[in-house]
Amino acid sequence: MPIPxxxxxxxxxxxxxxxxxxxxxxxxxxxxxxxxxxxxxHAHALFRIAAALGPDFGLAIAFLTVLSALVAGFGASxxxxxxxxxxxxxxxxLLVVVAFVRRAPAIVRGAPEAWADFGAAARRVIRDWAPxxxxxxxxxxxxxxxxxxxxxxxxxxxxxxxxxxxxxEPTVWVGRLSHPLLTDWMSLTYGLYFILPMIVASAxxxxxxxxxxxxxxxxxxxxxxxxFVLFLLFPAGPPRFYAPLVNGGFxxxxxxxxxxxxxxxxxxxxxxxxxxxxxxxxxxxxxxALLTLFYSWRFGDALFPKRPRLYFWICLPLVxxxxxxTIYLRHHWxxxxxxxxxxxxxxxxxxxKLRAAWPRVRAAVVAR
Numbered sequence: 001m002p003i004p005x006x007x008x009x010x011x012x013x014x015x016x017x018x019x020x021x022x023x024x025x026x027x028x029x030x031x032x033x034x035x036x037x038x039x040x041x042h043a044h045a046l047f048r049i050a051a052a053l054g055p056d057f058g059l060a061i062a063f064l065t066v067l068s069a070l071v072a073g074f075g076a077s078x079x080x081x082x083x084x085x086x087x088x089x090x091x092x093x094l095l096v097v098v099a100f101v102r103r104a105p106a107i108v109r110g111a112p113e114a115w116a117d118f119g120a121a122a123r124r125v126i127r128d129w130a131p132x133x134x135x136x137x138x139x140x141x142x143x144x145x146x147x148x149x150x151x152x153x154x155x156x157x158x159x160x161x162x163x164x165x166x167x168x169e170p171t172v173w174v175g176r177l178s179h180p181l182l183t184d185w186m187s188l189t190y191g192l193y194f195i196l197p198m199i200v201a202s203a204x205x206x207x208x209x210x211x212x213x214x215x216x217x218x219x220x221x222x223x224x225x226x227x228f229v230l231f232l233l234f235p236a237g238p239p240r241f242y243a244p245l246v247n248g249g250f251x252x253x254x255x256x257x258x259x260x261x262x263x264x265x266x267x268x269x270x271x272x273x274x275x276x277x278x279x280x281x282x283x284x285x286x287x288x289a290l291l292t293l294f295y296s297w298r299f300g301d302a303l304f305p306k307r308p309r310l311y312f313w314i315c316l317p318l319v320x321x322x323x324x325x326t327i328y329l330r331h332h333w334x335x336x337x338x339x340x341x342x343x344x345x346x347x348x349x350x351x352x353k354l355r356a357a358w359p360r361v362r363a364a365v366v367a368r
Contacts, residue, residue, distance in 0.1 A: 047359040055351075055358045056131040056217040059225060063138040066228075070142060084136040084194045091202055092129035096122050098206070128210055131217050132201070136194075139224045153235045153278055155242050158333040171239040171330045175251050178328075180258040186325035187262040189318050193285040196315055197292045203302035211355075212302070216295050219351035223291065223343050227284050230339070235278030240330035255329065262329070282339030283332045289319040290344030 050058055099121040100107075106114040162169050197216065204213040239245055255262055296315050301308035326332040332340075 050359045054214060055354050056214050056221055057127075058358075059218065059221040060131040060134040060138070063135055063142070063221070063225065067138045067142050082136070082140040085133065085140055087194055087198055088129065088132040088136050091198060092125060092133055095125045095129065095202070095205055099125060124210070125205065128205060128213055128217070131221060132198075135221045135224055139228065142228055149232055150235050153237060154281065155236050158236055158281065158335050159239075159242060159244070161335050162333055165334060169239070169245065169249070170327050170334055172245060172249055172251070174328050178252060178255055180256055182328070183255050183257040183262045184259050185321065186328045187257060187265050189321035190285065190325040190329060190331070191261075191265060192318055193288050193292075193322055196318065197288060197295065200292070200295050200299055200302065200311070204299060207302050209299070209302060212299050215351050215355055216291075216299070218355055219291055219295070219347045220288065222350055222354070223284065223287050223347035226343055226347070227282055227287065230282055230343075231279045234281045236281040236333070236336070237278055238280050238331045239333060250330070280332055281336045282343050283326055283336040284340060284343075285326055285331070286323055286337050286340030287344035287347065289322045290341055291348055293319055294344070294348040 053061065100118055103114055103118045103121070107118065159169065162171075166173075197220065201213055201216055204210075204216065240250075242249075257263060292315055293312060296312040297309065300311040304310040323337060326337055327334070
């Protein structure tokens with residue numbers, strides 16, 4: 001199936017995209033829009049704002065509000081150059097460039113409305129991808145506050161849970177399997193956690209499936225929000241920072257890779273203050289990886305229309321390796337992983353329900 005020229009092209013039959021007509025929107029809007037605007041003008045105004053933002057942008061703005069409160073209470077601590085921020089922002093810029101390249105021949109010919117068409121396409125890309133970029137920047141910045149608000153961590157409790165479950169600490173036991181090549185593989189898959197779902201999101205954007213893209217965006221933002229709340233309530237560091245294991249528990253004391261990929265990752269991870277950043281529980285790497293499997297199964301036809309499950313099967317071994325890498329690389333306790341998987345399941349379940357229930361004021365007006 002050829003990729004359409006315009007971002008608003010009709011979706012494929014397999015897509016769940018159905019922005020559709022106003023009547024269809026009204027039928028899906030649900031009872032939340034049954035409020036009569038004349039009787040509740042303030043509520044109607046809020047509905048109009050919420051409808052204009054959408055759940056993805058609305059939740060992203062809520063994140064920014066929380067970040068502002070943290071800055072006001074604990075001082076500024078912003079992060080700008082983390083991988084997920086650069087990935088989301090880079091894709092946004094690249095998609096705008098793609099929109100321009102597609103329309104460049106018409107612009108060169110001086111076709112009427114060519115620049116207007118490009119401007120509309122660019123605005124659609126910015127609207128759909130700004131929430132990803134905002135949420136990743138806000139989340140990475142807020143993560144630096146997780147060890148400041150509640151300073152007593154749950155690391156010991158997580159360690160004891162591992163011992164009760166297995167009779168040994170898995171991050172210590174797996175050290176006997178360590179090998180530089182295996183460390184390289186685990187480091188590679190661990191680093192793919194945000195790239196894999198962004199491949200699906202990029203394909204949806206290029207095919208004009210904006211409804212599906214925003215559902216994926218909403219799921220990612222939901223899990224980031226719930227995860228951050230859990231970081232604040234249950235601050236915990238990774239096993240590699242846990243003093244009883246650092247001081248003689250791990251064998252080998254330090255992992256090593258053949259290519260230097262692990263050392264490169266660690267040089268980024270371990271520049272954080274372990275007393276300030278306490279964001280191990282739940283594991284968002286595991287959560288986002290589960291979202292990847294969920295949405296690659298549902299929306300994989302955006303990548304391979306003739307083999308809609310192919311991307312899922314490509315991702316499956318990578319995701320399983322990613323889950324295992326959280327133990328092998330000493331980044332997470334087993335309860336972190338379990339909580340992350342539950343969070344991913346909850347987010348993927350809640351996202352379509354939240355989009356279905358989100359106010360759609362224009363649909364309600366048409367319905368009247």
